[in-house]
Amino acid sequence: MEFLQTLFSYVDSLTWGWALIPILVVFGVFITIMSGFVQLEFFGRMFRVLSSKNQNNDPNAISAREALLVSVGGRVGGGNIAGVAVAITVGGPGAVFWMWCIALVGMATSLVECTLAQVYKRKDGEDSFRGGPADYIRRGLGANYNWLAIVYAVCLLAAFGLGFNAFQGNTVAGAVQDSLGMNRYVTGALLAIVTALVIFGGIKRIAKAADVVVPVMAVGYIALAIGVIVLNIGELPSVIARIVSSAFGYEEAIAGGMGAAIAQGLRRGLFSNEAGLGSAPNVAATALVRHPVSQGITQSFSVFIDTILICSCTAFIILLGDVYVPGAEGIDGVVLTQQSLASHYGDWSRYALTAAVLLFAFSSIIYNVYLGENALAAITGSKQAITVLRAAIVGIVFLGAAAPGATSVFFFSDPMMGVLALVNLVAILMLFPTAMRVVNDFRAQLKAGVERPIFDPASFPDLDLDREAWNTKRWK
Structure with a gap:
């Protein structure tokens, strides 16, 4: 066990320690410039997904809005509350500015990776689809x-399907115990029961649950802010x-000055919005949409919601209060926000x-459960294996x-996420011309005046597409 911990510690250092964050930033800037600032070009269209008239006309399929809410539900987590507080404590108010910057860059990365997920998605039953980085690889x-797709899927299963679910359960139980005094076993049992009721219904029930839970949590938290x-x-x-003066070192509030602000802002922003990590494309591929780019735009909006809106809410709650003292120690994380x-x-x-x-x-x-399922489907394709995974989760x-x-026990989660992010970045770099x-x-x-563009696979005969997944007759 000690050997494995040492090994994964090295992997973590080689990815998150020094390589991955600069690569994510540089690649995000590259996509932004080479795409002609696509996230700004289509910014106005992002809000169209909130309107019911712009959804698909098949009640049995996952709509663009449902896919958006599932991905927002995944991106928005403890990092939006505790992570932002840590970034401000360690990097000062300037970290918030760099968090905003990486979100704007990440919107372009997310648009490209989720567009690719839609392009290469495959039909999985009568009214459902599967896809993601394993498929576009x-x-x-x-x-x-194919070996690279397997490496990606194994890392996705280990990090999101298994490890991060344990940490999320721990987060819930800790918060409930601290504020309500409820026993951890009781909280764990209730959380496990509710989780089972949702996940054994598959992606459609997960999407329906997200359609209720995510707006409540997001609107409620934004209202508080x-x-x-x-x-x-x-x-x-x-x-x-x-925020601006500290970001550029004009107002030194912390040890490390501008460098600490940049490092913390970029790190926390990337951890929070997951742009480029290869997780959100798995959900993006499930949506029934007219054109792959429309879901790419929707998922770009998800990054905006996560970082520009939700993370900013936490930042303003902290910086407009009198609890945070620059350079002080002892209060950070969720306690500072609380x-x-x-x-x-x-x-x-x-x-x-x-x-x-x-x-x-x-x-x-x-x-995370759906990401684990999609990873296992990419490895085995066995329905029975997915049922066993749900029970294990x-x-x-x-x-x-x-x-x-x-x-x-799940010390391997962060290193595995680092590896899958590198694999995903290599894949989308190689497939960037296709995305464009x-x-x-x-x-x-x-x-040409088409209000809602339709993807015609016949226009891309050289691509290995699932023609059934892109049956244009449904939109006629």
């Missing part, structure tokens, strides 16, 4: 790269000025934050909640 790069801003509206300009919220509203708000943590963690669990969620020490062909097809149709 196999279908886009060819059979010689707006209330804080309204209560402290006079201080808002000075707080924004502090105490800052209480300084604005009173002690009752601690319970509201506990509810937010619970919803954030639960939405992440059901998202329910047990893992319970163990993570009831026995916090059990999460140490599809984006340009979307642009050409818009320029």
Whole structure:
């Protein structure tokens, strides 16, 4: 065991330690420039997904909005509450500025990877689809790269399907125990039961659950933050000025100055919005849409919601309060957010934050379950294996909640996520020309006056596409 821990520690250092974050940033900037700032070009179209009239007309399929909400539920988690607080504590207010920057860059990365997931998705039953990086590696790069698809799938299963679910269960149980005094075993049992009721219904039930849970948690948390801003509206300009000045080192608030602000902002932003990590494309591929780029735009919007909206909410709650003291030690993470919220509203708000943590963690669990299922499907394709995985995940969620020490078993999660991110980045770099062909097809149709472009696989005869997944007759 000690040997494995040492091995994975080296893997973690080689990925997250020094290589992965600069690569994600550089590659995001590359995509942004080479695509002609595609995330800004289609920014106005992102909000169309919120309208019911822009959804598909098949009630049995996953809609674009449902896929959006599942991915938002997965991206938005403890990092939006605790992670932002840590970034501010270690990197100062300037970390928030760099978090915004990496979100804007990440929107382009997410658009490209999720567009590819849609292009190479395959039909999985009458009204459902599967896809993701494992599929665009196999279908886009060819059979010689099947081994790379397996490496990606194994890492996705280990990190998201198994490890992160234990940590989410632990997060929920810890928050409930601290605020309500509820026994961890009781919380674990309740969480496991609710998880089982949702995940054994497959992606369609997961999507339906997300359609309810995610708007409640997101709107509720944003409402709390707006209330804080309204209560402290006079201080808002000075707080924004502090964020910008600290970002460029004009207002040194922490050890490390500008460098610490950049490092923390980029790291926490990437951890939170997952752009380029190869997780969200698995959900993006499930949606029934007219054109791959439309779902790419939708998933780009998911990054905006996660970082520009939700993470900013936490930042303003902290920076508009009087609990955070630059350079001070002892209060960070969720405790800093909790105490800052209480300084604005009173002690009752601690319970509201506990509810937010619970919803954030639960939405992440059901998202992670589907990622694990999709990874296993890419490895084996066995329906029985997926059923066994669902049962195992329910047990893992319970163990993570009831026995916090059990999460140490999943020390491989972060290194595995680092490896899958590198694999995904290599794949989308190699497939970037294909992605741009599809984006340009979307642009050409818009320029020709087509309000809602339709993807015609016949226009891409050289690509290994599932023609049944792209049956244009349904849109006639």
